[in-house]
Every structure is written in structure tokens, then in C-alpha cells.
Amino acid sequence: xxxxxxxxxxxxxxxxxxxxxxxxxxxxxxxxxxxxxxxxxxxxxxxxxxxxxxxxxxxxxxxxxxxxxxxxxxxxxxxxxxxxxxxxxxxxxxxxxxxxxxxxxxxxxxxxxxxxxxxxxxxxxxxxxxxxxxxxxxxxxxxxxxxxxxxxxx
Numbered sequence: 670x671x672x673x674x675x676x677x678x679x680x681x682x683x684x685x686x687x688x689x690x691x692x693x694x695x696x697x698x699x700x701x702x703x704x705x706x707x708x709x710x711x712x713x714x715x716x717x718x719x720x721x722x723x724x725x726x727x728x729x730x731x732x733x734x735x736x737x738x739x740x741x742x743x744x745x746x747x748x749x750x751x752x753x754x755x756x757x758x759x760x761x762x763x764x765x766x767x768x769x770x771x772x773x774x775x776x777x778x779x780x781x782x783x784x785x786x787x788x789x790x791x792x793x794x795x796x797x798x799x800x801x802x803x804x805x806x807x808x809x810x811x812x813x814x815x816x817x818x819x820x821x822x823x
Contacts, residue, residue: 700823701740702763702794703728706808708756714739721750726808727792729763729823745790745821762795764805764820771820773813777802784813795822 706726711718714736722744730752734741738754745765766787773785777799787793793805793815801817 699732699759700762701730701732701742701757701759702761702823703730703752703756703792704758705756708752710742710744710750710752712750714741714751716753718751721748725792727763727765727794727806728790729765729792729821730757731823732757762822763792764795764803764815764822765790765792766815766819767821768819771815773815774802775814777804777814781814787813787815793820 703724703726708724708728709720710722710724712721713719728744730740730742730744732740732742733749735754736751739751740754740757741749741751743749745767766789769789771787771791772783773787774781775784791807793807793813796804796806796812798804798817799814802814803817803820803822804812804814805820806812
């Protein structure tokens with residue numbers, strides 16, 4: 670008689686892990702963006718918690734946990750802090766400059782003119798990608814192209 674061996678696949682493992690996350694008070698990991706002009710990132714899930722960082726529209730964050738109306742998030746540097754859920758959206762993707770400075774171009778490639786620069790932590794809404802280039806929009810609705818590996822996209 671042959672024994673049947675249960676198969677464990679990556680897919681079934683992922684489903685099991687995701688189904689257990691709410692049991693431990695952890696929501697599924699989700700990319701979110703700041704949707705308001707300015708938002709406070711705090712050390713805890715309360716407006717009385719210490720303000721760690723002020724961020725601007727389109728700052729991408731990675732939601733890792735929910736507590737009431739607050740999300741614990743990770744930023745481009747991997748730091749975990751908190752933001753109120755009313756200040757963010759998952760309706761679109763966002764990116765942030767992860768290096769000291771990037772060239773902002775009029776098209777997807779170095780043959781297109783440089784029309785500005787973006788400093789570290791400059792955030793954008795992602796519009797589309799073309800090869801290794803990303804078309805982005807800033808909080809003033811200016812549209813640029815940025816080399817993909819220079820920004821952190823969520």
C-alpha cells in the first residue's frame with residue numbers, strides 16, 4: 670500500500686499565512702500613498718503620539734498592520750511608524766526618490782532633456798512605466814520621467 674504524501678506548495682503556504690494574519694492583529698501588507706498635502710507620521714497610533722516625520726502628498730508607504738483607524742507603516746528607509754487611515758489611499762501607486770538626487774526628464778531616456786531634479790524623499794504619483802523609466806506626477810501636477818532604480822515605488 671502506497672502512502673499519500675500531502676503536497677505543500679508556495680501558493681497554499683501563502684494562503685495559509687495570509688489567512689492567519691488577522692488572527693495575530695496584522696492586516697495584509699498593502700501599498701498606500703499619502704493623499705493629502707501634508708501628513709504627520711507618528712510613533713504610535715494616536716494624535717498624542719510623538720510626530721516622527723511630516724510627509725507630503727504622494728509619499729509611498731507599506732501598510733503592515735492596522736489598529737483601529739491607524740495603520741502601522743514602513744517607509745523608504747524601512748522605519749515603522751503610524752499614520753491615520755483617513756490620510757492615505759490605495760487607489761494609485763506612488764514613488765519616492767531614494768538617492769541624494771535624480772534627474773527629472775521630459776521623456777523616458779537620457780536622450781530627453783533634463784527639466785529639473787528631484788531631491789531625496791521627493792514623492793510622486795506613478796502614472797506609467799516604459800522599460801526602465803517611470804512617468805511620475807508631483808504634487809503640483811508637473812509630469813516627469815525618472816529612471817526606475819532611483820525611486821522606491823509602492
